[in-house]
Amino acid sequence: MPSAARAVWRLGRPALVLLLAALAVGVPLWLVAVTSAKPQAEAVRPNLDLPRRWQPAGNYEDALGQGEMLRGFLNSLLVVVPSVVLVLVLGAGAAWVFARRESRLVSAAYALCISGLLLPPAVITVVMELRQLGLAGTRPGMIAVYTGMYLSTSIFFMTGFIRAVPPELEEAARMDGAKPLRIFLRIVLPLLRPVIATATIMVTLYAWSDVFYAFFVLGGGERSTLPLNLYKVAGAQLYLNNWHLVFAYVVVMSLPMVAIFLVAQRSIVSGITSGAVK
Amino acid sequence: MADTAVRTRGRARPPASARKSGGRRAGRLSRNAVHHPWWFALPAVAVFTAFFLVPNLLNFYYPFTDWSSYHPDIAFTGLDTFRTVADDGSLLRAIRTTLLYAVLAALFQNGFGLVLALLLEADSRFNRFFRAVFFLPVLISALATGYVFQALLDQDGAVNGVLGTDIPWLGSTTWTLVLVTVIHGWKWMGLSMLIYLAGLKGIPGELLEAAKCDGAGPWRTFRSVRWPMLAPAVTFNVTTALIGSMNTFDIVQATTGGGPAASTEVFNIYMFRIFGQGLYAQASAMSLVLFLVVVAVAVPLVVGLRRREQLL
Numbered sequence: 001m002p003s004a005a006r007a008v009w010r011l012g013r014p015a016l017v018l019l020l021a022a023l024a025v026g027v028p029l030w031l032v033a034v035t036s037a038k039p040q041a042e043a044v045r046p047n048l049d050l051p052r053r054w055q056p057a058g059n060y061e062d063a064l065g066q067g068e069m070l071r072g073f074l075n076s077l078l079v080v081v082p083s084v085v086l087v088l089v090l091g092a093g094a095a096w097v098f099a100r101r102e103s104r105l106v107s108a109a110y111a112l113c114i115s116g117l118l119l120p121p122a123v124i125t126v127v128m129e130l131r132q133l134g135l136a137g138t139r140p141g142m143i144a145v146y147t148g149m150y151l152s153t154s155i156f157f158m159t160g161f162i163r164a165v166p167p168e169l170e171e172a173a174r175m176d177g178a179k180p181l182r183i184f185l186r187i188v189l190p191l192l193r194p195v196i197a198t199a200t201i202m203v204t205l206y207a208w209s210d211v212f213y214a215f216f217v218l219g220g221g222e223r224s225t226l227p228l229n230l231y232k233v234a235g236a237q238l239y240l241n242n243w244h245l246v247f248a249y250v251v252v253m254s255l256p257m258v259a260i261f262l263v264a265q266r267s268i269v270s271g272i273t274s275g276a277v278k
Numbered sequence: 279m280a281d282t283a284v285r286t287r288g289r290a291r292p293p294a295s296a297r298k299s300g301g302r303r304a305g306r307l308s309r310n311a312v313h314h315p316w317w318f319a320l321p322a323v324a325v326f327t328a329f330f331l332v333p334n335l336l337n338f339y340y341p342f343t344d345w346s347s348y349h350p351d352i353a354f355t356g357l358d359t360f361r362t363v364a365d366d367g368s369l370l371r372a373i374r375t376t377l378l379y380a381v382l383a384a385l386f387q388n389g390f391g392l393v394l395a396l397l398l399e400a401d402s403r404f405n406r407f408f409r410a411v412f413f414l415p416v417l418i419s420a421l422a423t424g425y426v427f428q429a430l431l432d433q434d435g436a437v438n439g440v441l442g443t444d445i446p447w448l449g450s451t452t453w454t455l456v457l458v459t460v461i462h463g464w465k466w467m468g469l470s471m472l473i474y475l476a477g478l479k480g481i482p483g484e485l486l487e488a489a490k491c492d493g494a495g496p497w498r499t500f501r502s503v504r505w506p507m508l509a510p511a512v513t514f515n516v517t518t519a520l521i522g523s524m525n526t527f528d529i530v531q532a533t534t535g536g537g538p539a540a541s542t543e544v545f546n547i548y549m550f551r552i553f554g555q556g557l558y559a560q561a562s563a564m565s566l567v568l569f570l571v572v573v574a575v576a577v578p579l580v581v582g583l584r585r586r587e588q589l590l
Contacts, residue, residue: 014404017397021411024464028426029414031436035429046429047439086325094322101310109323116330117518118576120525120569122337124553124562128345129333148329151322170313180315209419212527212546216553227421227528234425234532243429250422257417265410 036060036247043244056248063233063248072229079139079218079225080207083146087203088196090147091154096188098155099162100170110159116152121145123216130217142217146207153206154199161195162188197264208257226253334569341563347556359563368540368548372564373571376524376544379459380575383523386463388515391470396500398471399478409475413468423465424532431457431533448534451541458542462529466522470515477511478504506590513583521576524568545571 027048035043037056063069098110126145127136135141169191173183189196211227218224220232230253234246341359345352363369394412398405415423430436431447438444448454481504489499527546530536536543536551543551545568553561 013397017404017408020394020397021408025411025414027436028430031429032426045434045439046432047436090322090325093318097314097316097319100314103310109319112331113323113326116326118521118572118580119330119334120565120572121330122333122562122565122569124549124558124565125336125340126329126333128340128558129329129336144325144329147325151326151330155322174313180313180318183313184318205417209421209528211419211421211531212550215550227419230419230421230425234421246425247429250418250425253422254418257419258414261410261413261417 032247032250035243036251038244040242040244043247044241046243059244059248060252063245063252066233066245068229069226069249069252072224072226075139075223076208076225076227079142079146079214080204082139082143083150083207084200084203086143086147087150087154088199091151091199092158092189092192092196093184094151095155095158095162096184099159100167110155114152114156114159116149117156121149121213123213126213127216136217137219137221137223139218139223142214142223145213145217146203146210149213150203150206153202157195157199157202158192161192165191201260201264204260205257337562337566337569341559341566343559345559345562347558355559359559363560363563368543369564369567371540372543372545372548373567375455375542376568376571377575379455379462379526379530379542379544380520380524382456382459383462383466383526384516384519386460387466387470387519387523388512390463390467391515392474394467394471395474395478399475409468409471412471415465416468418465420465420528421532423461424529427461427529428533449538451539454534454538455542458530458533459523461533462523462526465529466519470519473511473515474508477508481507509583509587509590513580513587516583517576517580520579521572524572524575 031046031048034048034050035046036059037054038051038059039053039055042051042053094113098106098113130136130138130141130145133141135144170183170187173187178186209227210225211231214225214228215231218228220228224232230246230249233242233249236242340352342354342356343352344355344358360369394409398409398412418426428435428448432438433444433446433449435447437447447457485503485507486499489503494502524544525546526544527550530542530544530547531550534542536547545564549561549564552564
């Protein structure tokens with residue numbers, strides 16, 4: 001590369017990155033932040049101006065009250081946490097068997113279990129089935145649907161990861177007399193840490209944001225999760241024009257995900273490297 | 279109790295005899311069955327079967343019934359439901375809209391993601407920070423993303439305010455669909471970026487150095503070395519983006535709700551609307567068609583991209 005071009009690139013690249021980040025991510029986030037601090041009269045026509053009168057506390061309080069945010073938060077936690085735990089634990093067990101054993105039956109079971117990566121969940125008949133099982137509109141029903149849906153993701157990532165781990169580590173423990181359960185808990189699970197981080201992020205993200213399946217399974221009412229509440233708040237938007245509340249809600253709903261990402265960020269990339277791109 | 283006993287015995291024994299006893303056990307059962315027993319996989323297989331596979335199988339029956347909130351019983355009616363959705367035009371329209379949406383969304387998501395990955399490839403502190411910045415949209419729910427862009431693109435919204443224009447961004451029966459797919463690409467570009475970064479990281483440094491020694495410029499290196507080496511990342515990204523966006527709902531619902539004039543009514547929007555009206559068999563029929571369309575797209579796509587990986 002000629003040195004002039006290299007110099008342009010060295011200065012131009014960071015400038016381009018800054019510009020892209022400001023336009024593509026900065027502007028939308030700015031809109032959310034300023035609108036969530038405006039009084040209703042200013043927020044009716046959403047724009048990028050700073051609020052003339054700041055009332056963030058009032059807006060967030062209203063979102064808490066009218067949007068039933070605390071209950072939504074609790075409801076979300078009560079379905080998302082068990083789903084994620086089940087997806088990880090059941091997924092890891094299955095991935096271990098799928099990665100280490102070789103037979104027609106095993107590869108058939110593996111293919112079946114990761115088919116959920118491609119196939120769309122049959123949401124209408126899931127509702128039918130849950131009704132027959134007495135699980136429609138309940139948290140266990142929602143957890144079962146999320147677990148069934150996202151198991152494929154975790155099994156796929158974890159199987160890829162375990163295949164890359166040398167089996168000698170397990171052999172050594174086996175020689176010391178460890179049984180499968182012990183090997184799984186003491187050797188396999190700790191090794192899986194980076195890919196567990198990836199799967200946790202992905203599944204938490206999907207389940208935390210989901211409104212489609214929650215709508216069919218939980219409906220509205222007592223057990224509605226944060227996204228369902230947001231949908232309701234924004235639905236009322238049509239005649240109330242309360243962008244300020246919608247965006248206060250958006251901020252609060254997004255913060256837990258940002259926090260989880262910041263904590264687990266480092267291991268995500270390594271998990272993706274070994275899981276998806278092998 | 280028995281477990282403890284075995285373990286103590288195992289530990290007390292010298293390693294050689296432990297190995298021998300392992301070998302003897304392997305004679306009766308297969309070694310695999312002892313070391314990686316099936317029951318570790320069974321709970322996952324059971325849950326997946328019960329709450330994913332079975333509903334998908336049921337989905338091959340209920341579209342052929344008159345199941346709705348208006349009947350107490352469910353009766354077999356053959357192809358009536360399909361005739362209804364085909365005659366009112368929603369079937370073909372949903373197929374066309376969903377496929378177009380998926381192709382455009384995958385294109386934007388991968389394009390944005392690849393450009394970002396190439397821009398932020400080197401491992402500097404600056405780049406790591408901005409990778410996180412571009413990942414932020416992934417962390418915001420798709421529903422929230424939809425509302426943000428509704429506020430931006432409304433005729434009364436921020437974009438028209440800044441540009442001083444009066445364009446009904448979300449009101450065109452032709453262009454709104456394209457715009458919504460750009461938003462979809464925006465929301466997921468961070469994930470594609472991470473996967474492309476992982477792919478770029480996997481390229482051995484010697485290869486790039488060899489290309490440099492041979493006098494290849496950056497463009498030539500990209501075309502002849504980087505891009506072919508990225509093939510597995512491309513396979514993964516294109517497949518997940520294309521198939522994932524056929525399942526889209528939140529962004530469309532929050533920006534246009536399927537409008538204007540049903541021009542953005544993808545399968546899931548239709549199902550949502552029709553289910554709300556209590557027409558379960560119709561919704562189920564659409565769900566079955568979506569399933570078949572996804573299979574028809576996914577199988578050749580995966581096979582083709584895999585073959586391409588071998589060729590490159």
